[in-house]
Amino acid sequence: MKKTILILSGIISVIAMSSAVFSSDEAQSKPASNYIKPADSELKQRLTPIQYSVTQNDSTEQPFKNEYWDEKRDGIYVDVVSGEPLFSSTHKFKSGTGWPSFYEPLETKNIAEKTDYILIFPRTEVRSSNADSHLGHVFSDGPEPTGLRYCINSAALRFVPKDELKKEGYGEYTALFDNK
Secondary structure (H helix, E strand, C coil), X not given: CHHHHHHHHHHHHHHHHHHHHHHHHHHHHCCCCCCCCCCHHHHHHHCCHHHHHHHHHCCCCCCCCCCCCCCCCCEEEEECCCCCXXXXXXXXXXXXXXCCEECCXXXXXXXXXXXXXXXXXXXXXXXXXXXXXXXXXXXXXXXXXXXXXXXXXXXXXXXXXXXXXXCCCCHHHHHXXXXX
């Protein structure tokens, strides 16, 4: 019995030390970002009730009754919580779903995907990487060149028109619209 306890203690110690080492390395190797999630108290003051519900509680807004489903201007879409750049109007398409749809993200590093089972069958949820805002879902029924459809809640986004990109601190994206 003592031998079993000693072996188990040794195994637990090794696991604990390895997880501490790996989590420490991971924390140190994660790049710093200018796009951070504000405190919940600030979000409750700054966001509308639907923005808060969608981004923080994984809600979904109504189709065809949201701000950007039919937006046609050139510009980019950023996370309403952190401001991290997410999608571009150059990748937007009319999906007929009633939500803004994109065939690829503007910055893949700012998008995190995870599987959810809320509707029983698995879906791929899309979240912002830095603020962990719920954005929507991605499906494999989109147009070429990717075949993907990022179906995103308008309430999770803030639109920055191309003429305001530099002023808003997103000047590096103006080249997307040079040939338009």
